Amino acid sequence: MKLSRRDFLLKGTAMFATLGLGGALFTATGKSIFAGGVDDNVDEPVLVVVQLSGGNDGINTLIPYGQGIYYDARPTLAYQQKDVLALDNQVGLHPSLVGLAALYKLGKMAVVQGVGYPEPDHSHFRSMEIWQTAEPAKMSRSGWLARYAESSLRDSSNPLKAIQIGAGGKAFASEKMSFPVIQSLETYHLIDPKTAMMDKNRITKAFLEMYGVQNQTEQLRVVSGRGYEAFKSVEAIQALTAAYANKVEYPKTNFARDLQLVSKLLAGKSGTRIFNVQIGGFDDHADEKVQHAKVLTQVDEGLTAFYKDLESQGLQDRVVVMMFSEFGRRVKENGSGGTDHGTAAPMFVIGGKVNGGLYGAYPSLSNLDNGDLKYEVDFRSVYSTLIDKWLKGDATAVLGKSYESLKFI
Numbered sequence: 001m002k003l004s005r006r007d008f009l010l011k012g013t014a015m016f017a018t019l020g021l022g023g024a025l026f027t028a029t030g031k032s033i034f035a036g037g038v039d040d041n042v043d044e045p046v047l048v049v050v051q052l053s054g055g056n057d058g059i060n061t062l063i064p065y066g067q068g069i070y071y072d073a074r075p076t077l078a079y080q081q082k083d084v085l086a087l088d089n090q091v092g093l094h095p096s097l098v099g100l101a102a103l104y105k106l107g108k109m110a111v112v113q114g115v116g117y118p119e120p121d122h123s124h125f126r127s128m129e130i131w132q133t134a135e136p137a138k139m140s141r142s143g144w145l146a147r148y149a150e151s152s153l154r155d156s157s158n159p160l161k162a163i164q165i166g167a168g169g170k171a172f173a174s175e176k177m178s179f180p181v182i183q184s185l186e187t188y189h190l191i192d193p194k195t196a197m198m199d200k201n202r203i204t205k206a207f208l209e210m211y212g213v214q215n216q217t218e219q220l221r222v223v224s225g226r227g228y229e230a231f232k233s234v235e236a237i238q239a240l241t242a243a244y245a246n247k248v249e250y251p252k253t254n255f256a257r258d259l260q261l262v263s264k265l266l267a268g269k270s271g272t273r274i275f276n277v278q279i280g281g282f283d284d285h286a287d288e289k290v291q292h293a294k295v296l297t298q299v300d301e302g303l304t305a306f307y308k309d310l311e312s313q314g315l316q317d318r319v320v321v322m323m324f325s326e327f328g329r330r331v332k333e334n335g336s337g338g339t340d341h342g343t344a345a346p347m348f349v350i351g352g353k354v355n356g357g358l359y360g361a362y363p364s365l366s367n368l369d370n371g372d373l374k375y376e377v378d379f380r381s382v383y384s385t386l387i388d389k390w391l392k393g394d395a396t397a398v399l400g401k402s403y404e405s406l407k408f409i
Helices: 005-013 068-073 098-105 124-133 144-152 197-211 218-239 254-267 288-313 379-390 395-399
Strands: 046-052 109-116 162-165 274-279 319-325 345-351 357-359
Touching (some): 046 254, 046 288, 098 345, 109 379, 124 144, 144 379, 144 395, 162 254, 274 288, 288 319
Parallel strands (some): 046 274, 046 319, 109 357
Antiparallel strands (some): 109 345, 319 345
């Protein structure tokens, strides 16, 4: 019996709880038609972008413990020299970042100091949009990761070439391509796995007929195309082999879970070139010392486990992690034991092929812009270096012009 549109909507709606789009078209043996694999470029370099949402206090992350003005400006928030994880005789990492300090000593982490952009904006929403679109001077409808995919991955038919893990923003905003948003491999389904095979095929057939672009009017082709792209991404996820062996114990945090998902996808040979992950909790206007230490511990433990996991799979030389926040905090602590929205802050780049060390100069704590740090490195220089030197893409196509190339790759 042919499945009607009404039956499809009624039956499908109950089964779309975890995704809403996608599915699995099965053969008579129950094997996905995508079981042959998703991409043959599984050895290409991978970039994992980690955003610290809320405005991470860069001054108490990369601590200028060698400057007396730091202690004058932060009488209750400053860390004593003996507690700082020294990188040299001037700066060191927050005491919670033990794992990252170890990676730094191994030469696997680069710290780019004083990163920002001209005419900084103190709004969380606007500043994050600037970082995600790489457009400080104007509003943009496309994200920088999307533009990289459009210019450098346009010939790839892999539906998993770029993936947002968990909640996202505008980094993957695109009018030309669709990118899957994945919470977990186990729940990335269209159809309840318990559904009978015949029903699975009937629902999938009805879905493809509904979203087939060849029969749609011009006005509906964009929607249909997005629906079909979502379908392909689910097919590809479900076709991944169970290649992941859990050899590393991850912390029981959402951030660590998201990073482990990246590792699972890479182990399954997803062929993904870009991942975007985020962790929040950095808007420390009050009682910063305890909260900041807690969230930085989650970052440190998650990234340390992730790097060990990559090593266990022999993937550490294929993956680079870039970590940023939308802005730093002001130099002086406020009256509530916290810090207010600021500007420049450090960025971190981690990977087996990274040239570790300190890059750029630490911004002056005395020569300020109305209480804010003056940036030393444009964030688009970091993006440009990663696009050109690591991903082997076209940075000018993504960023609109050339920027200084740094030496961490």
